[in-house]
Amino acid sequence: MIAVFFAGLRMNIIQINKGRDIPLSGAAERKKVLCALPPVVAVQPPDFYGLRLIPVVKPGDSVHVGSPLLEHKDDRRVKIVSPASGAVADIIRGDKRALLAITVRCDGKQSALSFPKTPAAEVKHLAPDAVIGQMLSAGVWPCVRQRPFAKIAEPGSRPKSIFVQAHMTDPLSPDLDFVLEGQEARFHAGLEILKRLTPGTVFVCCPPSARSRAIQEASGVSVVGFAGPHPAGNVSTFIHHLDPVQKGDVVWYIGAEDVCRIADLFLEGRFNPRRTVAVTGEGALSRVYGQTVLGAPIRHLLTGALLESSRYISGSVLRGTDVGLDGYVCFYDQQVTVLPLGGKREFLGWLRPGWNKYSFSRTFLSSLPRRGTEALFSLDTDRHGGQRAIVLNHLYDGYVALDVLTYFLVRAIVSGDLEEAQRLGLLECADEDFALCAFACPSKFDVGGVIREGLKLIETEG
């Protein structure tokens, strides 16, 4: 299944054969556009899976870039900080007073709290505890997540390796190699700092075609290219093929742009809130890479006439969050997707030849070979059918790039046999790895949801 070979002198390439790309239309042009500072930004607690956050500010408080807004109840050192300077506008709560967002009205100055600076030559001599301490106090820590459980890393743990995600294969996802262009020095300094945090290897996982100097010239780390269709660019895929997690293990992972954020903290002594967001999807008129700040409003990134009836997703169509036109980009997302809503009822849909209906199956005429612009499909948020029990159980395994038997894993979780689920490899998984299964399932079964439930149960029950 996996062929590992050497391409050139430096980059190992791992070929992923399972999975499939959804040929969705509406990719972003390779053009970076500097966005003006938005009038308001938001920090959204639901983004930070694994943290129990409580606000430490009140509406009206004035904040700087890097001022704490929220703290983790179980470990007060873990903070979420403001990406903009200004005043706290609102603390938004939902059902049962669950904290949904803290919004900050920007004053445009972006005055930042300052933290100790380290000269570039010195970063490789920093003590691990000092690195973690400064990342915690400046609010950069939540950028680091861990497996198993895909939650924010525990500052006290020592990972056996760290994975830098410089490759995404979700539909219309940003080209992170392109995002890193021009950020070589910061990226390399960030890698040096990450190397201080693990006794093992720091892996930089990138597309096999990565050309940016940031990746080409990274030293002291293991650069691995992942070739093949989605989910070749999923963190679980990287970890599974390079250093799989077992019971008792912890690995950390971090996005490529967040590596630069760490570098900025140590080199410049400030929290850098910059975030590059690819604007994608058919519903967006101008599709470019917008350079903005964390927690920017969706409306601010889009130009032209905006339809209320479109679906505004922070992230990709496979793992994003529906935030609506008035929502904000989620903390970890580097992409906004605007989709047509769809859901028009069609006469005798089960019998239509379907030249324009995309399907992994070969039951529509659309699976005949197509050329040029016809090879891309316009998809909307129609579920295309009712929910049923799983019938076609042979479909799933072809779309998961991990060595797991998806159908049996789902069965073990649904029947509450967590022991069996762990033996089947649940700890290596995250819900996003099964998005293609849920996409392809004719029974419209929420595979990812079951996986998430299973992980939650294991985490709480030990």
Place this chain on the structure above:
Amino acid sequence: MTFLERKIKNLGRHFSAGKPLAKFYPVYEALDTFCFTPGTRTSKAPFVRDAIDLKRVMTFVVLGLMPCLAMGIYNTGYQVLLARGEALRFGACVWQGLFKVFPVILVAYAAGGFWEVLFAAVRKHEISEGFLVTGLLCALIMPPTVPLWQVAVGISFGVVIGKEIFGGTGYNIFNPALVSRAFLFFAYPAQFSGDQAWVAVDGFSRATPLAVLSAAGHGGQAVPALQEAGYSFSNMFWGFIPGSIGETSTFACLLGMGFLLVTGVANWRVIAGCGLGLLGTGTLLFFSRGPESLAFFSLPPHWHLVMGGFAFGSIFMATDPVSSCATNSGRWIFGLLVGTLVVLIRVFNPAYPEGVMLAIIFMNAFAPLVDHYVVERHIRKRSARLAAFRGEAGCR
């Protein structure tokens, strides 16, 4: 909103909560989504979904069965006219066939549908499309002489005991259509075995090829015995022989198989396994034949492929994804064992000349066990791989 859409929506008022027909909402839902796609939108990731749904999957299985149905109708009429010694005109064959086959299908769908609706109403879930396939399969594996009340009893047993008590489509252990057939076979052996069941003319008796060989006993030669009874390889392949309605034509089954494999609805591993298992066992017997062995031993192995319901069973019934194995290696094992069992039952069991139904039901029961061992092996391989990584890390 089109005229029809509006009409259906108006009809829906009678089925809403509190109205007298509320209990039968699943019937309305089925009609509604039969005419128009549900149009439901996704509310969480993944936001886009494949255009296929279970309705289409099941529709495609039904389409795959169409060649067998067409051939079944034609051949049923053909056998009737042949037995009566009348002229074998195409139109007359089809008319006679329709006259016999159509009521069987109608009763199968009506009786099966009744239970399906009842369980959907009681359990408050949507009517599953699986029953479209079950009803047709069940009709196609009936002998053409079957009394209609037996069809109704059989499919009721199959749907209720074979499927619904396990939780409905997707949870059944056995193939419901085969459960119907097996129930009828053991409950009413007079109508389901013997030489009078296979041609829909009263009192007419003609042995099926398998019965001919079974009767040939020890020391006989298979091919001459078949030819004497009027069966050649080619008429068994094309299907102009007496037998259950849809099973006689291997050619029609192959057309259906092509359709199911091209569209990816059926899993090829089960079908390939069945074929190889049957040929392998058939070959073994063929080369171990002696002067005093059963006539079946001297049957060239590929003849097994075109006899009885093997092609139909292995293509349309063994491949049922729910009741067969759910691992790829498991599917191979499942298929191979079905093929092997078919030959063993045919040759060594004088009580039942046809072995396909029993072979598949038997393997349905063992499919979870096969899967269990495949999954255990997978888990062992997984932990060996993980241990290898750990070893490497230790060396570093």
